[in-house]
Amino acid sequence: MAHGLYLLGDLAQVAGAQLRGDAGYQISAVAPLNTASSADLTFYQDPHLRSLLKASRAGAVVITPQDAEDFVGNCLLTDNPYAAFARIMQHIYPQDTLQPGLHHTAQLARDAQVDPGARIDAYVQIEAGAVIAAGVWLEAGTFIGAGVAVGRGSHLYPGVKIYAGCKLGADCILHAGAVIGADGFGFAEADGRFLKIPQVGRVLIGNDVEIGANSCVDRGALADTVIEDGVKIDNLVQIGHNVQIGAHTVIAGQTGIAGSTRVGRHCRIGGQVGITGHIEITDGCVIAGQSAVTHSLHRPGVYSGVIPAQEVNRWRRIVARLNGLDALFRRVQRIEREAGQDLSTNGEPSDRE
Structure with a gap:
């Protein structure tokens, strides 16, 4: 106040x-x-x-x-x-002054390194080989896995979970319920069943990163998931395995980014955006809320791919017509071919459209 x-x-x-x-x-x-x-x-x-x-x-x-x-x-x-x-x-409204200390209910592994200038609240658990720097505040119920490093001045709100091997930079904020380093969604189908692919990468988070409540950043399958400096992630965001988020990008709530996608620096991603895997989004892209990104974006700019809600009968008519577009295109293509013309874009819209 x-x-x-x-x-x-x-x-x-x-x-x-x-x-x-x-x-x-x-x-x-x-x-x-x-x-x-x-x-x-x-x-x-x-x-x-x-x-x-x-x-x-x-x-x-x-x-x-x-x-x-x-x-x-x-x-x-x-x-x-x-x-x-x-x-x-x-x-x-300045931040509360950190009062260093170790609550008597906190559980620390014998070889965990906790700086005396850190604050460790009730029922925090810190596993073997973890390193907690000066000025870190771990609020009640936080779990720090084996070998995790938490950088100077970072603040983890109640119930944050950081799985083994992950690295968190300086001056980061992780809000309640955030999970860093859970297994990526990796399965191989065999004989009608799904075999789990061990996820052996880490999550590497830079400095001055903020991650909202109940957001999840999955560890990499083989390589690491990387969140660069200054990234701001809202509540209820899912970041898949091996994703890389460039510095100073902001991501609004309920967005999901599938595995192995690279998002550039200084991007702005609206709420409820869905981004498919294995694509690249270049620096400086702005993606409007509820858009579906299914292919790489190689030029900076503003992108939107949402169809607003319609009255249900109108929507059904639109869908029926969309389903007929392929057949209509082929008819037009045949007519133009018979007339001695070719579609200059081979059926694909140009960037100018």
Whole structure:
């Protein structure tokens, strides 16, 4: 919770913003545009909320110089209001100070290495050969498998499970119920049964990575699953075995990425996206929510492949017509061939379509 009052001039320095208004104005909290009072700071970036901005009673707003014309009060002017507001939030609502210590119910293997500057809460279990760095906070019920390394300053919320051999970098956050290093989904069919393929790779997670509650990152089958620096993963996300996620990519909730797919750096993947295995997504791709990605994306850009919900009878007609497209295409192809023409794309749409 916020404590005390904050001078607007000081908050402008924290945010790296230019102040328009009273530097001595006092702020006690932050709030949304539509509920902010005269003691609150808010921010504006979404043009769909312009009417709320004009009616807002906030004591100050973090805003771009271009949009500030629509607000008559105090403003903190910046080209990136959301990032500036985040810096102010970190200042007003700092993280709890770590209190190192080892709870008496925690179970540590004899050769586990736990830095004295770490905090180990109740019923944490740390297996043989694990290394826990200074400033790490393992909350209640966390399991750290054999040979796991947890980097300096990382915070694992209650019930996180990290299987044997996995590596977690510095300043990472793993929320409750996250599972790192479970077996990948690998089976070989033989005689009507499925034989389990041992998953002998690891999960390697870089620095400053955040993984949401109940998300799963599977260990590699042969090589490692790799999550690079700065990746942010939402709740209920499934990352398959041998997947590689490039640095500073963000992945929203309920997305699933199948095995051996490579996702580039600085990608943005919306919620409920399904990505097939063994493909590559290049740096800088933006994939809209609920899209299905079934082939490699070699050029940066915005991609979407979702058909919105329809009234059921209309949807059935659409599906019936989709099922007839192949036959229709072949008829057109035959007609063009008989007329002495060829389809220039051999039936495949060009990138310009």
